[in-house]
Amino acid sequence: xxxxxxxxxxxxxxxxxxxxxxxxxxxxxxxxxxxxxxxxxxxxxxxxxxxxxxxxxxxxxxxxxxxxxxxxxxxxxxxxxxxxxxxxxxxxxxx
Amino acid sequence: xxxxxxxxxxxxxxxxxxxxxxxxxxxxxxxxxxxxxxxxxxxxxxxxxxxxxxxxxxxxxxxxxxxxxxxxxxxxxxxxxxxxxxxxxxxxxxx
Amino acid sequence: xxxxxxxxxxxxxxxxxxxxxxxxxxxxxxxxxxxxxxxxxxxxxxxxxxxxxxxxxxxxxxxxxxxxxxxxxxxxxxxxxxxxxxxxxxxxxxx
Amino acid sequence: xxxxxxxxxxxxxxxxxxxxxxxxxxxxxxxxxxxxxxxxxxxxxxxxxxxxxxxxxxxxxxxxxxxxxxxxxxxxxxxxxxxxxxxxxxxxxxx
Amino acid sequence: xxxxxxxxxxxxxxxxxxxxxxxxxxxxxxxxxxxxxxxxxxxxxxxxxxxxxxxxxxxxxxxxxxxxxxxxxxxxxxxxxxxxxxxxxxxxxxx
Amino acid sequence: xxxxxxxxxxxxxxxxxxxxxxxxxxxxxxxxxxxxxxxxxxxxxxxxxxxxxxxxxxxxxxxxxxxxxxxxxxxxxxxxxxxxxxxxxxxxxxx
Amino acid sequence: xxxxxxxxxxxxxxxxxxxxxxxxxxxxxxxxxxxxxxxxxxxxxxxxxxxxxxxxxxxxxxxxxxxxxxxxxxxxxxxxxxxxxxxxxxxxxxx
Numbered sequence: 001x002x003x004x005x006x007x008x009x010x011x012x013x014x015x016x017x018x019x020x021x022x023x024x025x026x027x028x029x030x031x032x033x034x035x036x037x038x039x040x041x042x043x044x045x046x047x048x049x050x051x052x053x054x055x056x057x058x059x060x061x062x063x064x065x066x067x068x069x070x071x072x073x074x075x076x077x078x079x080x081x082x083x084x085x086x087x088x089x090x091x092x093x094x095x
Numbered sequence: 096x097x098x099x100x101x102x103x104x105x106x107x108x109x110x111x112x113x114x115x116x117x118x119x120x121x122x123x124x125x126x127x128x129x130x131x132x133x134x135x136x137x138x139x140x141x142x143x144x145x146x147x148x149x150x151x152x153x154x155x156x157x158x159x160x161x162x163x164x165x166x167x168x169x170x171x172x173x174x175x176x177x178x179x180x181x182x183x184x185x186x187x188x189x190x
Numbered sequence: 191x192x193x194x195x196x197x198x199x200x201x202x203x204x205x206x207x208x209x210x211x212x213x214x215x216x217x218x219x220x221x222x223x224x225x226x227x228x229x230x231x232x233x234x235x236x237x238x239x240x241x242x243x244x245x246x247x248x249x250x251x252x253x254x255x256x257x258x259x260x261x262x263x264x265x266x267x268x269x270x271x272x273x274x275x276x277x278x279x280x281x282x283x284x285x
Numbered sequence: 286x287x288x289x290x291x292x293x294x295x296x297x298x299x300x301x302x303x304x305x306x307x308x309x310x311x312x313x314x315x316x317x318x319x320x321x322x323x324x325x326x327x328x329x330x331x332x333x334x335x336x337x338x339x340x341x342x343x344x345x346x347x348x349x350x351x352x353x354x355x356x357x358x359x360x361x362x363x364x365x366x367x368x369x370x371x372x373x374x375x376x377x378x379x380x
Numbered sequence: 381x382x383x384x385x386x387x388x389x390x391x392x393x394x395x396x397x398x399x400x401x402x403x404x405x406x407x408x409x410x411x412x413x414x415x416x417x418x419x420x421x422x423x424x425x426x427x428x429x430x431x432x433x434x435x436x437x438x439x440x441x442x443x444x445x446x447x448x449x450x451x452x453x454x455x456x457x458x459x460x461x462x463x464x465x466x467x468x469x470x471x472x473x474x475x
Numbered sequence: 476x477x478x479x480x481x482x483x484x485x486x487x488x489x490x491x492x493x494x495x496x497x498x499x500x501x502x503x504x505x506x507x508x509x510x511x512x513x514x515x516x517x518x519x520x521x522x523x524x525x526x527x528x529x530x531x532x533x534x535x536x537x538x539x540x541x542x543x544x545x546x547x548x549x550x551x552x553x554x555x556x557x558x559x560x561x562x563x564x565x566x567x568x569x570x
Numbered sequence: 571x572x573x574x575x576x577x578x579x580x581x582x583x584x585x586x587x588x589x590x591x592x593x594x595x596x597x598x599x600x601x602x603x604x605x606x607x608x609x610x611x612x613x614x615x616x617x618x619x620x621x622x623x624x625x626x627x628x629x630x631x632x633x634x635x636x637x638x639x640x641x642x643x644x645x646x647x648x649x650x651x652x653x654x655x656x657x658x659x660x661x662x663x664x665x
Contacts, residue, residue, distance in 0.1 A: 002189075003161075003188070003189055003190075004187050004188045004189075005186065005187040006154070006182075006185055006186060006188065009186055011187070034548075034550060035548055035550050035559070042187075044187070045153070047523075047525075048142075049525040049526045049527075050142075050144040050145065050148070051144045051146075051148045051150070051526075052144075052148060052150035053525070053526045053527060055523060055525075055526070055527035058481055058482060058520070059481070066478075066550060066559070068548070073130055073163070073186065074129060075129060075161060075186070076129070077189075084130070084161070084186045084187060087481075090481055091480065091548065091550070091559045092478050092479050092480040092481050092484060092486070092517075092519070092559060093478070093479045094477075094478055094479075095477060095478075097284075097285060098256075098282050098284055098285075099282050099283045099284075100282040101249070101280055101281060101282050101283065102248060104281055104282060106282070137282075139282070140248070143237075143245060145237075145239040145240065145243070145245075146239045146241075146243045146245070147239075168224075168225055168258070168281065170224060170225050170256060170281070171224070179225070179256070179281045179282060192379075192380060193351075193377050193378070193379055194377050194378045194379075195377040196343055196344070196372075196375055196376060196377050196378065197343060199376055199377060201377070232377075234377070235343070238332075238340060240332075240335065240338070240340075241336075241338045241340070242334075242340035263319075263320055264319060265319060265320050265351060274320070274351070274376045274377065287474075287475060288472050288474055288475075289472055289473045289474075290471065291438055291439070291467075291470055291471060291472050291473065292438060294472060296472070327472075330438070333427075333435060335429040335430065335433070335435075336429045336431075336433045336435070337429075337435035358414075358471065359414060360446060360471070369415070369446070369471045369472060382664075382665060383662050383663070383664055383665075384662050384663045385661065385662040386628055386629070386657075386660055386661060386662050386663065387628060389661055389662060391662070422662075424662070425628070428625060430617075430619040430620065430623070430625075431619045431621075431623045431625070432619075432623060453604075453605055454604060455604060455605050455661070464605070464636070464661045509643075509646070510643055510654070522618075522620075524620040524621045525620065526621075528620070528621045528622060530620075530622035533576055533615070534576070541573075541645060541654070565576055566575065566576060566579055566643065566645070566654045567573050567574050567575040567576050567579060567581070567614070567654065568574045568576065569572075569573055569647075570572060570573075
């Protein structure tokens with residue numbers, strides 16, 4: 001059951017701390033303000049200028065990304081807890 | 096008795112939690128900040144730039160959408176409680 | 191005695207709740223945040239861009255419209271209480 | 286002794302409530318938030334865009350206008366109390 | 381010892397109340413919010429757009445101007461107390 | 476394990492006070508509001524305009540830079556504590 | 571050991587009150603809100619528009635300038651206390 005984010009929004013699956021030791025980024029204490037890590041599931045068409053020009057997002061499905069700890073809104077898609085956020089909440093792509 | 100939203104506004108019928116189990120998205124506890132789900136009833140012509148260029152909305156009547164829990168204003172149209180919101184309140188389209 | 195709203199302003203006559211049952215939109219309890227209904231009396235020339243381009247309003251005299259409960263400023267024209275508001279305060283056109 | 290308002294400013298003479306009954310607009314109780322009425326005395330050259338394009342004001346000397354009750358700054362010109370305000374403070378032109 | 385204001389700034393000499401009775405504008409009680417009067421001493425090159433276009437100021441040295449009571453910053457130039465302000469603080473030119 | 480900052484973000488390694496005496500910039504007391512020093516590790520593609528035009532950053536990997544004391548967000552990359560910040564947080568390049 | 575300010579930033583050496591009596595501008599009591607004086611040491615490339623157009627600063631190394639009392643951030647370059655500020659903090663050039 002697909003979910004198409006609108007415009008410059010991105011659907012992200014959060015990656016918990018343990019899982020990451022293999023991936024290389026260690027964020028030991030989630031209580032800190034450290035950014036969270038996740039995997040991009042789906043990406044909107046991109047930002048639209050005032051005159052309708054669409055600029056695609058700079059991340060794609062499958063990218064591992066870092067985003068602000070409090071970014072995004074929780075939603076369930078097909079019973080799974082995911083996050084919807086703006087591309088501007090994403091700091092960078094890992095790997 | 097039609098209702099034409101102005102510019103980038105969208106008329107939405109809220110879909111309550113139970114109804115959604117068949118549709119695939121489960122938002123069990125509406126007390127949480129989880130986004131709400133609804134069906135698009137009518138869409139405005141779109142956003143207008145400063146010089147009058149109109150950019151159509153990215154959703155259409157019939158789309159099932161997710162929007163921020165506190166988005167939109169309640170209104171009755173033909174005796175039915177509906178919501179008027181901006182397209183920017185909508186996070187994405189389901190299915 | 192005419193009144194010409196300036197730029198993107200709109201002159202509106204408020205339609206009280208009872209009158210609306212015939213017209214189709216019922217807003218029983220004005221204490222709630224429900225939008226108000228009214229009839230457009232006069233419309234300004236439209237919004238002006240920074241370089242002077244004028245974009246006409248999307249409503250016209252005679253339209254029945256919904257607007258935010260607290261929108262607009264009260265004024266008397268020819269002894270009648272009317273409202274002056276911005277076009278952006280109007281949510282949509284009924285019928 | 287002339288006074289040339291700068292850019293999109295307008296010099297206005299306030300018209301007190303009594304005087305207006307002949308003119309058609311009655312604003313009996315100035316304590317309310319009702320807009321004030323006045324006559325335009327002088328108008329600036331208009332708004333300037335970022336690149337210097339000048340867009341003339343939409344009101345001219347002699348127009349009777351309605352403006353927000355708290356708009357403008359009081360000044361004396363040739364011993365007379367007048368108001369300097371922005372064109373955007375003016376809601377519309379009467380007659 | 382010259383002083384060149386930067387961009388859209390203007391150097392102004394304040395004209396005290398008494399001096400003005402001859403000049404025509406009487407602002408008897410400086411305690412009120414009435415605008416202040418002054419003479420333009422020097423003007424910057426003007427506002428610069430995002431792409432570098434320069435739009436000259438609409439006032440020139442020698443102009444008698446009205447400006448907001450709290451506008452500008454005091455500075456001493458050659459031992460004289462003057463005011464540096466933005467052109468947008470100036471309401472209009474007298475005479 | 477690379478990390479690609481998004482758009483106009485920059486990945487920076489903080490340089491502690493002692494290390495800097497050799498480099499020439501002494502910021503003895505980090506309690507003060509003095510800017511911090513660091514080395515640029517990776518740079519995003521640059522800022523994107525509303526219509527998609529990309530303007531590269533003005534710093535590159537290897538530059539020693541000064542940035543606001545509270546700028547950026549801490550993150551661990553390959554076990555090392557680094558900072559992700561916006562290019563606009565960087566005041567200048569040393570040497 | 572050079573320091574290159576980024577974009578529209580300017581590196582300034584503060585000129586204390588006494589030193590200025592010879593230079594002509596007397597700011598006797600630094601407790602007041604009076605602007606501060608200083609000498610420009612280095613200037614960034616200038617402001618960048620959204621589409622990358624660079625507009626050079628209007629001040630150059632060696633200029634004596636007036637700037638807001640609280641403008642800029644203190645930094646040590648080669649052991650000397652200097653100020654980094656935005657060009658927009660500078661009110662004008664003396665002499």
